[in-house]
Amino acid sequence: MGGTDLLQEGIFLAPYSLETLTYFNWAPCQPDNFHQNQHCVSISKNDALLRWDDDSCVVNNWPLCQRCA
Ligand SMILES: [Ca+2]
Ligand SMILES: [Ca+2]
Known part of the structure; x- marks a missing residue:
């Protein structure tokens, strides 16, 4: 759906504009960066x-x- 923390773990940026996201609707226990490979x-x-x-x-x-x- 867009949004990534590839550049800095735990800091999610919007695609293309790279603005820092400020709204989140995480499922319980997310984000978990499972296997340190979820960005x-x-x-x-x-x-x-x-x-x-x-x-x-x-x-x-x-x-x-x-x-x-
Ligand atoms: Ca996850
Ligand atoms: Ca991550």
Whole structure:
């Protein structure tokens, strides 16, 4: 869904603008940076309230929204 802490662990930035994110809706126990390899924000499929999870950046996920170029 966008957002990453690739540049500095625990500091999540917006894609493209690289503004520091100030709003979060993390699922319980997230972000956990599991295996020290989760740096991209996704919507947790395991959370009934669709809260957020930090996930691997190489996992293919569906976009939250997308427009034609
Ligand atoms: Ca991380
Ligand atoms: Ca996680």
